Amino acid sequence: MANHQLTALHSPERRELILRAAVRDGLLDPENAQLAGFLDLDAVAATVDSLHRAFPGSVEVLHAFAAKANSLVPVLARLRGLGMGCEVASPGEFAQALAAGFEPAQIVFDSPAKTRRELAQALELGVAVNVDSWQELARIDELLTTRPTLQARPTRSRIGVRVNPQTGAGVIGAMSTATATSKFGIAPADDGNTERLVEAFRDRPWLTWLHCHVGSQGCPLDLMAQGVAATVALARKINSELGRRQVVGLDIGGGLPVNFADDRATSGYQEYVERLRAHAPDLFSGEFQLVTEFGRSVLAKNGFTAAYVEYTKTSGGRAIAITFAGVQVATRTVFAPDSWPIRVTAHDATGAAKHGEPVEQDVAGPACFAGDLVAEARPLPMLEPGDLVALLDTGAYYTSTPFSYNSLLEPAVHGATVAADGTVRFATLRRAQTVADLLGRTGG
Known part of the structure; x- marks a missing residue:
């Protein structure tokens, strides 16, 4: 639209x-x-339709609504009915997504502070998990090898690593998550981290996704697309060095800025896809499944x-x-x-x-x-x-x-x-x- x-x-x-x-x-x-x-609700449906239309039909995409933007269960249920998934970042949002009727495969669990209990629940249900730190990765190693339920039935979760592309900040520092010292994700550019990430994927066949999120309000589209491009390059490097297609999916986050100055929808999903094509053309090659996590821009x-x-x-x-x-x-x-x-x-x-x-x-x-x-x-x-x-x-x-x-x-x-x-x-x-x-x- x-x-x-x-x-x-x-x-x-x-x-x-x-x-x-x-x-x-x-x-x-x-x-x-x-x-x-x-x-x-009519405008919500039209906005979601514009999101679906912006991404090419040749690429498998799950648009997971960022529940933090509006976690009311009836709202989440309506978004589910419009074909969206749900991104959650707390036990409360996790419960709200399940109450709204989302299937585990439609839910993405992001948080820099996931407990063992929360991780175990996600892995047992088959919810996608984005690992935020080396220590969290070690915690998942432990759960997969010692928890009886996960030993008896291997997890169906899509498990990935959130990386910090360190592309810089927008005009609102608190909304910028890809700064040099951001609390989110693992920074491949830090000493030894790229090599360590390659080895982490080599040693874990179940590690198959990468995730990035540059920021939201105040972040220009080119800055966001540059962060995605860096993540695509890392995925291809991992696959090349391992000699196999192990990274099969990319979660490119959300964060599309909203125009609060007037009624115009001045920056939309189609414009963002165009910037992604310019900076990260391989994103749409068909090599990767995609997940997005838009929230504010949807509602x-x-x-x-x-x-x-x-x-x-x-x-x-x-x-x-x-x-x-x-x-x-x-x-x-x-x-x-x-x-x-x-x-x-x-x-x-x-x-x-x-x-x-x-x-x-x-x-x-x-x-x-x-x-x-x-x-x-x-x-x-x-x-x-x-x-x-x-x-x-x-x-x-x-x-x-x-x-x-x-x-x-x-x-x-x-x-x-x-x-x-x-x-x-x-x-x-x-x-x-x-x-x-x-x-x-x-x-x-």
Whole structure:
């Protein structure tokens, strides 16, 4: 699907249609549901379709959604229904992927801190495992040779090694995983590591994959493709030195950056595949099976967060709107606004867009610290109590990954579909947390 078609699904008119329907249906209510997340399920399906279409049909590819981006089980189940696999990086995400119905062969287990128990579970089920360190590799050696269940029935897991191509950082250091000193993977360029990797594969016929991930938001496509190219070169070196096709698959990670500046889908999967063809043409030779691990790019632009304005005030001449959307649902934006700015739109109590002369305003959250701002000095039509604000491009990592500061309750998340006649239908993806839920979780 072309970028302009995806952009049409991210239009202000479509968001307003969904927002107004949510108000009418009581999914947003100033007394009972002051905050909620929304995911446009039609747009999600179109985005996944564009991902599938971008990669050539001549190559076997599993697109494994990075569960960290949105680990709600109904969301994962819908992505499974769209033909995706699931990449997990914790016991919780592992359990959520299984609960969503993914077959073990569709799950990829990544984490720099896998315990023996977690590794044993993955190997016994047949989940793909990407080894992150020499010590983890030794741990798998031990499990495969000493664990009775794995001796009785050899694992069906695809086992690979995550390598750090050390291609450098993007503009957000915390999102860059292929720096010289990254905590992730084994760096082939470090003294002796390339030779050691060749020997590791020589000694272990079950070691058949390589994995790399250069980073995500803030990483240019060429930098990402260069990391993949270095990994392809290593795979071919291993196969050449061993005289056999042992590395049969490459997990090239995810990390496609998202445009948070406007509604355009400015950087898409097709563009990334073109950069991969330029830097790593052998990736598509048919020699290797492929796995991808896209997360943010699948969902971010397909969701928004809506919250009521409870109070307004001025301080030092600055207009301030106190809303129910703050650090608990926009954690990265609040703590690192320069790296993670988001767009905010103003709406009246019906969900209709507000118009009028823009006034610089702070859009503040409800948390009890001064920095709880999702936007600072943002020009918007003047907000009033009872209005709604929408935080755009928040389908990944926002309401789906709440931060329990001040014991603020987790909001509901709703999926929306829009019929040809404009009728909006909703499905609950996560119900709102109640005070009773909170007390149960905190020992009350």
